Amino acid sequence: MEPPIIEDCRVNEAVDPDSPLGQTARAWALAVMGEDFPPERSRQFGAWLDADPRHRHAYEQAEAVVMMLGALRTPTAIEPVRRPAARWRVLAMAAAGGLLAACLALAVLALPGPTYETRPGESHQVALSDGSQIILAPASRLHAASRWRPRALSLEHGEAFFVVAHQGGQPFTVQAGDALVRVVGTRFNVHSGVGRAVRVEVEQGVVQVSNRPDRQDRVVTLRAGQTVVADTRGLTVGTLAQADLAGGWRQGRLAYDDAPLAEVVADLNRYGRRPLAIGSPATGRLKVTTAFDVAQADRFVAELPRVLPVRLTPDGRGGRILVAADPKRAPEPHAP
């Protein structure tokens, strides 16, 4: 695009942005858009504007540029310029810095955000730069969408408890499977289970969860003490007996309500116990309602054959397999 020719004579009246007046006007325009602007400040601002017609004139010019910048089309503005190498020389003066900056920006934008990962049996506390805290459960993996958006996180697998700091109304999001959790500042737990089921429990504040946001599915708003399971059937809201039961794994407590055995087993394996496998999908679909301490996990596993139609067999490598008690008649609790 050719450099525009500003023909309008009114521009002659432009206030020099480097004059003292121009600088003050710019400072006001930026304060409005980048800083707290409580009513007291507006009163000072109004007094300054009204003190001299030139003040208002200068301010309006600065504000106009601020507003124009806000209307830049994002892709062209943020994405770096790609130009053929042959044009290097032509562009040398203005673009050398620009290209360098563009490359740096590309690097920054393309840089994936940090990834946090825990091994089985270990959990890890993460402090984000915005003041938010994450407690990552064992064998879990979480990453930020990009350096550019540190408050947009994805829980790839496992479980994490979030203590979200308020940040000027900036949303904090956690994607897990197809579920998107959106909050401003609160404490909540996200568990990414088997079969793309995601469970969210809220200890404090308000959390919004949507399933398949791309398809504009329904959205639920959870308050403290509420929980939702997001899976292929949609969103199922429930309540916790007490709000502080959210993310109970942090105290070593695992609780399940009508959860598939596969989910319980997957969680147990995250705690780095003797590996436990499931012999058949049908066994994995058996429903379990229980609460126990991780330290008691071995006892829990040992007692499973007494409450479910399963038995334990060694896998020959130190681990165990949960198989249907009667392999000829594999339990199909949900099939007709």
Add this chain to the structure above:
Amino acid sequence: MFEAKTSKLRIVEPSGLEPAAARPSGAGTGRWRDRPSYSATYAREWRDVCAFLRARFGPGPPDPEDVAQQAFFKLGELEGAERIESPRAFVFRVAINLMLDERRSQARVSRTLDASAPLLAIDSEETPDLERSLIAKQQMGLLEKVVQGLPDRHRRYLLANRLEGQSFVAIAERFGVSPSLVRKTVEEALAVCQRALIHGTADYRGLSRERSRRS
């Protein structure tokens, strides 16, 4: 027996706990007004926006509170999927644009054009006249070039503030620098843009501590 400890979690429908916002069956209610951050923004920013509009544009007409109300309404109407800047920045920006629109149409009626009018002709909702929109388009084109040519730090901070609506403090936290550095950097970048629009060409002098590559 594990059944003994069953009721740690109980599945119930949230009857009457929530107004319409939380009703799961409210198909596709992804609007901003249904979000918790909407009411939070409203509660936090309402007085600030109104006081600002009154200081900036006077008591009206249009009434500052009416305009603020409209701006919040527009925020509430946005679909949840739409990615916008921070709600505060959105409300300020929309409110200012509404005021400028109003004033522009008043100015057109009275045939007295504001001195800064060409710079203001940016929002596409109403195109006052062909010439003005042409100038505005040219200026936007120039501005995009200027912004792309800014040093990395200047452009990142400027766009984080102008496009994402982040406060200087938020940008400072995000990039791990001091708010005063962010402020100074955005100020310098804005000055470059202002000079470019006045002179019609980019001039990157006066930027702090950057690898200068021009003679």
